[in-house]
Amino acid sequence: MDIQKYISSGILELYVYGALSEKESSEVSHVLKEYPEVKAEVEEIEKALLTLSAATAPNNAEHLISSIKEKLSKSPTGTAPVATPVRSINWITYSGWAASLLLLIGLFVFFNRTSELREELQAANARNVQMEEQIANAREDAEKAEELLAVIRDRNVQRIPLKGQQVAPEAFASVYWNTQENTAYIDAKELPEPPRGKVYQVWSLTMQPLTPTSLGLLANFEADDNKVFSLENPNQSEAFGITLEPEGGSETPTMDQLYVLGTVAAP
Amino acid sequence: MPLFIFLHGSLSYFYPASHYIFMQQDALILELQKGNERAFERIYHLYSESTYGIIFTIIRDEKVAEEVLQDVFLKIWDKAPSYNSDKGRFFTWILNIARNASIDKIRSKDFKNDQQNLKTDNFVDILEAKTNFSEAVDSIGLKKYIDALKPVCKKLIDYLFFKGYTQKETSEELDIPLGTVKTRNRVCIDKLRAMVIK
Numbered sequence: 214m215d216i217q218k219y220i221s222s223g224i225l226e227l228y229v230y231g232a233l234s235e236k237e238s239s240e241v242s243h244v245l246k247e248y249p250e251v252k253a254e255v256e257e258i259e260k261a262l263l264t265l266s267a268a269t270a271p272n273n274a275e276h277l278i279s280s281i282k283e284k285l286s287k288s289p290t291g292t293a294p295v296a297t298p299v300r301s302i303n304w305i306t307y308s309g310w311a312a313s314l315l316l317l318i319g320l321f322v323f324f325n326r327t328s329e330l331r332e333e334l335q336a337a338n339a340r341n342v343q344m345e346e347q348i349a350n351a352r353e354d355a356e357k358a359e360e361l362l363a364v365i366r367d368r369n370v371q372r373i374p375l376k377g378q379q380v381a382p383e384a385f386a387s388v389y390w391n392t393q394e395n396t397a398y399i400d401a402k403e404l405p406e407p408p409r410g411k412v413y414q415v416w417s418l419t420m421q422p423l424t425p426t427s428l429g430l431l432a433n434f435e436a437d438d439n440k441v442f443s444l445e446n447p448n449q450s451e452a453f454g455i456t457l458e459p460e461g462g463s464e465t466p467t468m469d470q471l472y473v474l475g476t477v478a479a480p
Numbered sequence: 481m482p483l484f485i486f487l488h489g490s491l492s493y494f495y496p497a498s499h500y501i502f503m504q505q506d507a508l509i510l511e512l513q514k515g516n517e518r519a520f521e522r523i524y525h526l527y528s529e530s531t532y533g534i535i536f537t538i539i540r541d542e543k544v545a546e547e548v549l550q551d552v553f554l555k556i557w558d559k560a561p562s563y564n565s566d567k568g569r570f571f572t573w574i575l576n577i578a579r580n581a582s583i584d585k586i587r588s589k590d591f592k593n594d595q596q597n598l599k600t601d602n603f604v605d606i607l608e609a610k611t612n613f614s615e616a617v618d619s620i621g622l623k624k625y626i627d628a629l630k631p632v633c634k635k636l637i638d639y640l641f642f643k644g645y646t647q648k649e650t651s652e653e654l655d656i657p658l659g660t661v662k663t664r665n666r667v668c669i670d671k672l673r674a675m676v677i678k
Contacts, residue, residue, distance in 0.1 A: 223666030230640045231572040232647060238568045259571050261673040262530075262641060268622050269533035269606045269642075271542045274549055278524050281553050282517065305514070 219244070220254050229258050354438070361398070361441055369393040373453055375473035380457075381405060386473045388453045390446060397446035397453070401431055404440070404472060407457060414458045415442075416466050417450040425454070425466050452476040509570050513560045520557055527571070528553065531578045537603050537642045538582035544591065545582075552581050579644040602638035604629075622675065632656070633668035640665060 227233050228241040245252050364370060370391050377384035385403035390396075399415055407413055413431040418424065428444040431437075456463075457470040511519035531552055536545040555577050563573050585591055607626050626634070635654055639645040640661075651658040 221666065223662035223664075226665055226669045227640070227647065227662060229569055229572055231568065231576050231644060232640055235567065239566060242566050242568060255569065257673055258669060259569065261669060261676040263527075263571065264676045265603070265622070265637070265672060266531075266533035266537075266642070267529040269537050269603045270529045271532070271536055271545070274528045274532045274546070275525070277528070277546060277550055278521060281524070281550050282521075284550070284554055285517070285520070285557055 214244075216248055216250055220251060225251065225255050226258055229255060229262060357439060357441075361439070364389055364391065364398050367391055371477065373475045373477050375453055375455065375475035378471045378474055380470060381472045384472045386455055388475070390450070390477070395445060395447045397428060397444045399431065399442045399444060399455075400440065401434070401442065401455070402440045404455070407434055410460050411457050412460050412462065413455050413472070414462045414466065415444055416454045416456065417446055417448040418452040418454055419449060420451050427462065427464075430462050431455075450477055505570065506565070509560075509563065509565070512557075513563065523556065524553055527574055531574060533603075534575060534578045534642060535582045537606060538579065539586060540601070544585065548578075548581050548585050552578050555581070576644070602634060603642050604634050604638070629668065629671065632664065633671070636661070636665045636668050637672070
């Protein structure tokens with residue numbers, strides 16, 4: 214399109230006057246949006262006509278604005294169209310507030326959720342530690358059990374059952390004595406819990422003359438789960454006995470508190 | 481995005497009027513269509529004097545023209561959402577509302593016009609009779625130039641611009657060929673522009 218020819222045809226003046234048909238007018242609007250020089254030309258024509266027509270006004274009409282504005286809100290014909298724009302202003306204004314409010318709520322929810330997650334994570338971590346402990350314990354238990362099993366299976370181990378005596382006829386214990394390693398394992402599972410302030414003491418006995426030798430105390434009896442205690446026994450024991458003694462143990466066994474007793478079978 | 485437009489509109493309120501007409505017009509009209517009263521005030525400031533001039537040129541009664549001017553701007557407010565830039569200029573849209581309202585007024589029963597010489601009067605008579613020009617118009621220069629305009633130019637501008645005649649009506653009224661209305665008017669407006677825009 215020859216823009217200069219288009220401009221000088223005079224169609225733009227008629228366009229601003231509103232003297233063109235609807236179709237022609239739409240076409241010019243389209244050209245105007247595409248060619249900046251056409252737009253500039255139209256704006257200049259408009260400016261000239263604005264100036265000319267303003268000059269024909271009898272006076273300045275600025276003072277009428279206040280009475281017009283009053284009618285904007287009162288006019289019954291204007292009510293509906295006025296209401297719509299006002300609503301849209303509110304929407305624009307409120308949308309900002311709504312957006313900030315949503316953002317605040319979003320942040321709040323986000324932080325809440327974060328702290329919830331943090332708590333959950335901490336709980337999970339605690340459970341993990343617990344599990345690890347349990348696993349470690351179980352492994353330890355298994356190792357102990359294996360150790361015990363190894364002790365029992367050892368060919369050098371001799372099992373001596375200790376039977377309940379007068380004080381505690383229901384009581385029972387076993388000694389697994391490894392004569393090679395001079396170690397005595399006391400299985401005290403069937404002994405009753407010692408009363409407060411009392412402790413079991415294990416004795417090695419040799420007959421003729423009857424000589425008791427202390428092997429040691431069953432320390433932390435309550436706390437020990439499997440109730441298997443390992444004590445050193447370098448003696449040529451002929452029998453084993455367990456007595457209840459005051460805390461710390463005794464030099465000699467208190468014979469009326471002899472719980473269990475058993476003799477070593479002759480080899 | 482809506483927030484941006486809102487701010488944009490508020491800021492542009494502080495720009496000078498000339499800036500508005502050519503730089504911010506699209507945004508201003510958009511705000512008006514949304515029902516922004518400030519935008520309406522700016523539109524009024526930009527177009528009221530010209531509109532008043534158009535109305536007064538047709539009606540020739542200051543008081544009645546003031547009434548019509550108010551009605552026209554109430555219509556602009558109410559009908560703004562129906563304005564579509566694809567169909568034409570915003571100024572043209574206002575021009576049509578002003579002309580129609582003015583013509584409706586002089587045809588109405590309650591309008592008693594003592595001046596029966598409307599047909600022969602045009603904007604030039606108003607300019608010549610005028611003593612109080614607003615600052616916006618280089619009144620002396622404009623008056624001189626209008627005086628110097630060819631009679632045919634005065635009539636072309638009067639019919640086509642102020643009265644809103646079609647090309648055909650204008651050609652018949654002036655007794656000039658239809659095909660020349662467009663080009664002759666172009667020459668007239670070029671001369672007007674040369675004076676108005678330095």
